[in-house]
Amino acid sequence: MSNIFSLTFRSSAFIIQFLDYWNTRTDLRQLFNQQQLPDLPPPISGDKNLGKNSPISLNLCPICGHKRTNATALTSSGYVFCYSCIHSYLIKNNRCPITGFPSKLEQLVRIFS
Numbered sequence: 001m002s003n004i005f006s007l008t009f010r011s012s013a014f015i016i017q018f019l020d021y022w023n024t025r026t027d028l029r030q031l032f033n034q035q036q037l038p039d040l041p042p043p044i045s046g047d048k049n050l051g052k053n054s055p056i057s058l059n060l061c062p063i064c065g066h067k068r069t070n071a072t073a074l075t076s077s078g079y080v081f082c083y084s085c086i087h088s089y090l091i092k093n094n095r096c097p098i099t100g101f102p103s104k105l106e107q108l109v110r111i112f113s
């Protein structure tokens with residue numbers, strides 16, 4: 001008798017998990033079928049003096065405007081700076097100089113290329 005109960009219980013649990021998986025899979029398929037990714041949100045309140053005069057390019061630091069030395073990414077925004085520039089900026093301001101997102105020194109990541 002206990003075997004029948006155990007088998008019924010396990011079968012029911014399997015069916016419930018399968019239905020949950022199937023519904024989740026359908027939601028993910030709908031998500032990936034979207035043709036266009038959502039637009040990036042605008043910067044919150046970046047430093048007005050940065051980014052306008054110094055172009056944000058692949059090789060230039062948005063803070064000093066020179067070729068980046070010890071390229072370092074700020075993970076809160078994804079922008080890349082010189083390590084010394086962004087380190088000094090974060091100590092004083094605790095936010096990304098471009099987007100204004102709150103940021104900490106722990107969010108700096110060295111980029112090796």
Ligand SMILES: [Zn+2]
Nearest residue numbers: 061064082085
């Ligand atoms: Zn710099």
